[in-house]
Amino acid sequence: MDGPAISLSILNHQRRETLRQCLERGVSQDHPAFEVLVVDNASTDGSDAMVGADFPAVRLIRMPRNVGCAARNAGVEAAHGRIVVTLDNDVLLEGPDALRRIEALFATQPGLACANFRILDGEGRLSRRDWCHPRELSAASEPFPTDYVLEGACAFRRDAFLASGGYWEPLFLGHEGLDLALRLINAGSDLLYWPGVSVRHLVSAEARPSSRIYYTFTRNSIWIALRNHRVGAAVLAVAKDMVLMGVSSLRAGELGSFLRGAVDGINGIRTALATRQSLEAATYRRLRELRREAPGFVAKARRHLVERPI
Numbered sequence: 001m002d003g004p005a006i007s008l009s010i011l012n013h014q015r016r017e018t019l020r021q022c023l024e025r026g027v028s029q030d031h032p033a034f035e036v037l038v039v040d041n042a043s044t045d046g047s048d049a050m051v052g053a054d055f056p057a058v059r060l061i062r063m064p065r066n067v068g069c070a071a072r073n074a075g076v077e078a079a080h081g082r083i084v085v086t087l088d089n090d091v092l093l094e095g096p097d098a099l100r101r102i103e104a105l106f107a108t109q110p111g112l113a114c115a116n117f118r119i120l121d122g123e124g125r126l127s128r129r130d131w132c133h134p135r136e137l138s139a140a141s142e143p144f145p146t147d148y149v150l151e152g153a154c155a156f157r158r159d160a161f162l163a164s165g166g167y168w169e170p171l172f173l174g175h176e177g178l179d180l181a182l183r184l185i186n187a188g189s190d191l192l193y194w195p196g197v198s199v200r201h202l203v204s205a206e207a208r209p210s211s212r213i214y215y216t217f218t219r220n221s222i223w224i225a226l227r228n229h230r231v232g233a234a235v236l237a238v239a240k241d242m243v244l245m246g247v248s249s250l251r252a253g254e255l256g257s258f259l260r261g262a263v264d265g266i267n268g269i270r271t272a273l274a275t276r277q278s279l280e281a282a283t284y285r286r287l288r289e290l291r292r293e294a295p296g297f298v299a300k301a302r303r304h305l306v307e308r309p310i
Helices: 016-027 047-054 070-078 098-108 158-164 176-186 210-228 231-252 255-267 269-274 281-290 297-307
Strands: 006-012 034-040 059-062 083-088 091-093 112-120 153-157 190-201
Touching: 006 016, 006 070, 006 098, 016 034, 016 047, 016 091, 034 047, 034 070, 047 059, 059 070, 070 083, 070 158, 083 091, 083 098, 083 158, 098 112, 098 153, 098 190, 112 158, 112 176, 153 158, 158 176, 176 190, 176 210, 176 281, 210 231, 210 255, 210 269, 231 255, 255 269
Parallel strands: 006 034, 006 083, 034 059, 112 190
Antiparallel strands: 083 153, 091 190, 112 153
């Protein structure tokens, strides 16, 4: 074999010791031909020095500034494997044979562009906060086609990822996986929720403050709708997202973040429209089929209002 069959690309910003745990799981994988990369988003906590000193076999890519989700593009572009596993620095692979199983999955499904892993919380339970698929959480034990990309806990067929253009840098953080998923589906690729590999998500409030989430999710929902949807579908998508985000932000005491996100989303309309690629009619039919078992709008609103904020 001329090069690695599969690559593991880890996105890092700060959180040096959590990155260490992620790398320890990654480099110990039982696979005959794989590589590990770290894409560092301009950390200032010595993360890059730790990688060089303690993991000399790991390839380090230093970004000149924190570019958010676009740094994942740099990892996939630099990877040598045909399959690229993308993890965030606080996501740990479960099991030493995870890469073997991922490679075997893609070998059996030539149309598969992305496989999303089962995400556990720090206690080893299924993570509700990371569940973005068009089915109830009770479906998590079996694989099924999905309409979402879980950015920091999935694997891509490298060629399909690059052909899609990857993540759109202005989004920075928040629903960037939905934007990419729509473009992959529009290109005819398959996306899969696949519990054959589990990961553990060590969530940090410091690394992802809630105010930023309410701001970017609101702003990005507007841009994603305009970049991908036809006029009627875009209006409907924005209306639904604004209701859900408004309810969630009000409950969390983050109404100001929501309003700033809405204003900046409107101000960025021209930028979003400049990259517009409207979905095909066949893609809408496919999305309807994928979402046939998804919770309805009322159920989603109730969850945001009653159960928990985002």
